[in-house]
Amino acid sequence: TQLLEQSPQFLSIQEGENLTVYCNSSSVFSSLQWYRQEPGEGPVLLVTVVTGGEVKKLKRLTFQFGDARKDSSLHITAAQPGDTGLYLCAGAAGFQKLVFGTGTRLLVSP
Amino acid sequence: GAVVSQHPSWVICKSGTSVKIECRSLDFQATTMFWYRQFPKQSLMLMATSNEGSKATYEQGVEKDKFLINHASLTLSTLTVTSAHPEDSSFYICSARRGADSAAFFGQGTRLTVV
Numbered sequence: 001t002q003l004l005e006q007s008p009q010f011l012s013i014q015e016g017e018n019l020t021v022y023c024n025s026s027s028v029f030s031s032l033q034w035y036r037q038e039p040g041e042g043p044v045l046l047v048t049v050v051t052g053g054e055v056k057k058l059k060r061l062t063f064q065f066g067d068a069r070k071d072s073s074l075h076i077t078a079a080q081p082g083d084t085g086l087y088l089c090a091g092a093a094g095f096q097k098l099v100f101g102t103g104t105r106l107l108v109s110p
Numbered sequence: 111g112a113v114v115s116q117h118p119s120w121v122i123c124k125s126g127t128s129v130k131i132e133c134r135s136l137d138f139q140a141t142t143m144f145w146y147r148q149f150p151k152q153s154l155m156l157m158a159t160s161n162e163g164s165k166a167t168y169e170q171g172v173e174k175d176k177f178l179i180n181h182a183s184l185t186l187s188t189l190t191v192t193s194a195h196p197e198d199s200s201f202y203i204c205s206a207r208r209g210a211d212s213a214a215f216f217g218q219g220t221r222l223t224v225v
Contacts, residue, residue, distance in 0.1 A: 033213045042116070042203050042216035043154070088153060090214070097144060098205075098214050103153040 003027075004091055004101035012107040013079055021074040021087055021104045029091035032065055032072045033098070037086040046074075079108045112138050114206050116217025123194055123224055131189045131220045133204030139184035140206035144214065145177075148201040160187040194224040 004025045013019055023032070031050045035043035047056050049065035049072060056063045060083075062075040072089055089101040113136040123129050133143055141162050146154040158179050159167040166179035176198075178190040187206075191198055201221055205214040 031213075035216075040201075040219065040221065042114075042205075042219045045213050045215065048213045086151075086153075092213075097156055097159055098207075100154045100156075105151065 004089055004099055006089060006101040006104045008104060010105045015080055015108055015110050016078050019076050019079060023089035023101050024071045025091060028069050029093055031092045033090045034063055034074055035088045037088060043088055081108045081110050084108050112208060112215040114215045114217045116204055116220055118220060119218060120221040125195055125224055126193055128190055128192045129194055129222060131202055133187045133217050135185045135206045138208050143181060143187040143204055143206045145179060145189050146203045148203060154203060196224045199224045
C-alpha cells in the first residue's frame with residue numbers, strides 16, 4: 001500500500017510568518033499534486049509537479065518535488081489568514097488512483 | 111480549467127432509506143471517476159474507482175452492496191448509499207481525471223446526514 005505522510009499534522013501561526021509542509025513516501029510517483037480544502041467544500045488543485053527536482057511558484061507558495069519523486073514540500077511565505085485550510089498532497093502512479101496524504105491543517109491568525 | 115459538479119451539496123434522510131449522489135464532469139470526458147469519504151478533520155479516504163461501462167473497483171473494507179456505484183456515461187457517475195444508517199453520515203466527495211497522470215478535479219462534496 002502506498003502511503004503519503006504529511007507533517008506537521010496541524011500548524012497554527014501568526015499572519016506574516018513563513019511555513020513549510022512536508023509530504024513523504026517510500027514510493028515513487030509519476031506526478032504529485034497539492035490541494036487546499038476549506039470546510040464543507042471539495043479540494044481545490046493548487047499545483048501539479050511531474051519532474052524530479054522541479055520547483056513551482058504560485059504567488060507566495062513554492063512547491064518542490066524531490067529528486068527521487070518520493071517526496072514534496074510546500075513553502076508559504078508571509079502567510080495570511082486566507083491561507084487557512086487543509087492542505088493535501090496526492091501522488092499519482094500512472095492511471096491508477098491518487099494516493100492522498102494524511103493532511104496538514106493550517107490556521108493563520110491575524 | 112476542468113469542472114466537476116456534485117449534487118446534492120447536502121442531504122438529510124431517514125434511517126433505512128437510500129440516497130443517490132451524482133457526480134458530473136462538465137467540460138471533459140472522464141473514463142474514470144473516484145469516490146471518497148471524509149470524516150471531520152481527516153484526509154480523504156478512497157472508497158471506490160468508478161469505470162465507465164464496467165463495474166466499480168472497491169477499496170478493501172467498503173461494502174459493495176451498500177455503496178452502489180454506476181458510471182453510465184463518460185460524464186456521469188452516481189453513488190447510491192442504500193439502507194442508510196446514522197454511521198453513514200459523512201462528507202462524500204467525487205473526483206475525475208482527464209487522463210493518465212493528470213491531476214484530479216473534485217466536486218464540491220455532499221454532506222450526508224442520516225437521522
